[in-house]
Amino acid sequence: MEINTGNTAWLLLSSALVLLMTPGLALFYGGLNRSKGTLNMMMMSFSCIGLISVLWALYGFTLAFGTNGSSGVNKILGSFSQYLGTGTSWMNEIWQVGGQGIGIPTYVVMAFQMMFAIITVALISGSLSDRLKFGGWVLFALGWFTLVYVPVAHWIWGGGWIGANLGALDFAGGTAVHINAGAAALGVVLVLGKRIGWPRENMRPHNVPFVALGAGLLWFGWFGFNAGSELTVDSVTSAAFVNTQLATAAALCGWCLVEWLRDGKPTMVGASSGAVAGLVAVTPACGFIPPLAAILLGIVAGALCALAVSLKYRFGYDDSLDVVGVHFVGGWIGSLWIGLFATPGVNAVVAHKSLFFGGSADQLWRQIVASGSVSIYSFGIAAILALVLKAAKALRVSEDAEVGGIDIADHGETAYDLTPSGGAGGAFAMAGITPPPTGASSDGAAPVGEKVAG
């Protein structure tokens, strides 16, 4: 079969869109964090682009999406050799879905799925801000990617037991990405412990415009994530695209509505968070449900996630930037929504009846088993990895480093120059006074640029 240029062009573009989500996530998380740990927060995302891209090409793709010769093993893990490394032997291979070529080179599918692996690992970092050693993070990312992301992606999308045997559906990663990352975040946080001073101290977001910019980039990139997950361009692609926009918009409204009613004022952080909650929730369902169900999903997910982010205060776990409250909870809502509203009218792949299209729980229980299994597996392995790192003293930074700021302790840099010579303002800026330059001191050591007047 020849390359289908339309399908291939769309998937290449989608791959680039999904990549952009991770820098977007870095801004989203970086802005929500305190300023003294914002670079570490962003580095946890950027380090995934570096590390996971390479690991994916070396062994991730073949283990997740290769087909193991033994059907028993293939239920758990893909082929060890089919796409190992960066073989040029399969450069001209056309990717098959259900035994049919879809006109897209396997290389392009590899690149597209690579971006999913990157952001899934990066998502976990939001719960770990300000206190996890950067070296510990890199080791965790390596371990969790290998032991959890790769097999789970195989179970769901690579011909493993969840997709092929159980018949649970996950269009773009509600279970494989969001529930997976959310459960892992909880597992690590319980071992890692709270930030010093939490929840007594003021840990409000330090840069809300960053949060909004990050949410915007995530939203933009998510069209590649969701509509790209059809791989080809057809009616399901358009349904996924439209549902992504509708659910996200509705979730933004849902979250703000909760704030308006409960706190009296809707916030920018809330609008951004609501949008992300909606994107998360619609991810598994976008290619299976009609638009009206997507709007309903958005409102429910936006409102429930707005309430769920308060659970950490009740139960006392410091999920710093609410990975559990948004991704775990949102992912579950979206996964269950498939059991409620999936219909063959949107996607012929839907084989079992949903509650509102057929009046049966046939699809719903499959979703519960799939999402529940991944929740337990990811939570457990993540907690074990954290315990191993803790035993090796590679988990948590020293108290001094945490109080002084992990940016300085682990990276030797700071996000902002807040000295007067760096242009920092305060009340003087509000009053319209520019602080005098401090460079020109009496010993004549003026900055080079100022010596002209000498």
Place this chain on the structure above:
Amino acid sequence: MKLVTAVIKPYQLDAVKEALHALGVAGLTVSEVQGYGRQKGHTEVYRGAEYTVEFLPKIRVEVLTDEIDVEKIVDAVITAARTGKIGDGKVWVTSVDDVIRVRTGERGLDAL
């Protein structure tokens, strides 16, 4: 001699400076400060969690003067700094034992 100290809202600094200038005040010192009075700080809510911002940015203005002009200066400052809303700040007057001009060594009223 007196020292007039005013803690005012940052946005009122221009008006206070103009008013003092109109009176012929020869010099003043301003500094950035933080604090709260009766208005306290304010609360902000992020993802349902309330944070109290206790200290608000303010500007402190200090003016040295003789005893004759002190009331005019106080009146000028409070008229210029007043918005009528809570948080306008305070002005207080303290006695000063001596003042020395660094450049010339002049003391007392001559140094003002």
